Amino acid sequence: MAERLADSESRISSYGDWLEVCRRIRRELTQVDDETPERYPNRMIAYLSDQLGDTGAVAVDVGQHMVWSYQSFHNKQDQKILFSGGHGAMGYALPAAIGAHYATGKPVACICGDGAFQMNIQELQWVKRENIPVKIVVMNNEALGMIRHLQRDYFDCVYADTSDGSGFSSCDFSDVAKAYGIRAKRIQGEDVEKVSGEFLGQNGPELLEIMLENGTYAYPKTCLGEPIHNQQPYIPKQIFDELMEI
Numbered sequence: 001m002a003e004r005l006a007d008s009e010s011r012i013s014s015y016g017d018w019l020e021v022c023r024r025i026r027r028e029l030t031q032v033d034d035e036t037p038e039r040y041p042n043r044m045i046a047y048l049s050d051q052l053g054d055t056g057a058v059a060v061d062v063g064q065h066m067v068w069s070y071q072s073f074h075n076k077q078d079q080k081i082l083f084s085g086g087h088g089a090m091g092y093a094l095p096a097a098i099g100a101h102y103a104t105g106k107p108v109a110c111i112c113g114d115g116a117f118q119m120n121i122q123e124l125q126w127v128k129r130e131n132i133p134v135k136i137v138v139m140n141n142e143a144l145g146m147i148r149h150l151q152r153d154y155f156d157c158v159y160a161d162t163s164d165g166s167g168f169s170s171c172d173f174s175d176v177a178k179a180y181g182i183r184a185k186r187i188q189g190e191d192v193e194k195v196s197g198e199f200l201g202q203n204g205p206e207l208l209e210i211m212l213e214n215g216t217y218a219y220p221k222t223c224l225g226e227p228i229h230n231q232q233p234y235i236p237k238q239i240f241d242e243l244m245e246i
């Protein structure tokens with residue numbers, strides 16, 4: 001590798017140089033990410049990954065919450081993260097978490113959006129009846145957030161069938177879970193850091209519903225007509241030019 005780099009005309013002439021370039025890109029882009037206020041759900045996921053540290057597997061559904069999770073969930077050694085991958089089937093996470101419990105014999109977690117969770121919500125009955133220790137986190141932005149984001153950017157903010165009041169609605173998931181006899185709590189997003197062992201760390205199933213703003217976004221994001229290395233939110237032009245010159 002180092003020889004190949006040294007042979008090329010690039011200013012990167014050694015493996016050490018290459019690593020330094022990678023570190024610099026990570027540093028600059030992480031700073032931009034950290035300064036993007038719309039990425040507040042990523043910070044929640046990072047916090048929750050510690051609270052869910054004892055689970056054997058975390059199944060994640062499909063939508064913005066999936067992007068936030070694979071960007072910011074810090075999984076522990078031997079803790080499996082399950083995604084439906086390219087298949088992208090909403091409704092995947094709760095059944096996957098149940099299966100993961102049988103496979104690992106450990107408590108498991110599941111992270112869902114309010115749209116995806118409604119696809120297989122009836123599985124709460126199985127969870128309750130079999131007393132499966134699944135820690136369910138529903139990130140409720142009262143919207144099909146991922147599609148809503150596309151509608152904002154490419155369809156002149158015509159939020160057809162994706163938001164409350166325009167063809168989509170959800171419910172109080174903590175009430176639904178309680179109706180099934182499952183311990184549940186609904187909190188506002190700003191209170192997420194108050195969640196600790198006394199919730200999500202108990203025996204048996206639990207559901208935590210986190211209320212988010214209706215307009216949530218997953219960043220960074222590729223944009224139609226733009227090269228893949230120039231994503232929103234755009235980084236300062238000077239940094240972009242410098243990184244492209246390396």
Ligand SMILES: Cc1ncc(C[n+]2csc(CCOP(=O)(O)OP(=O)(O)O)c2C)c(N)n1
Binds near residue numbers: 116139141146147
């Ligand atoms: C079964 C199925 N129907 C539709 C889609 C298209 N789709 C992808 S993400 C998404 C919205 C997901 O909404 P939600 O679960 O509330 O998650 P959020 O994006 O708000 O985090 C939709 C409709 C899909 N992936 N799977």
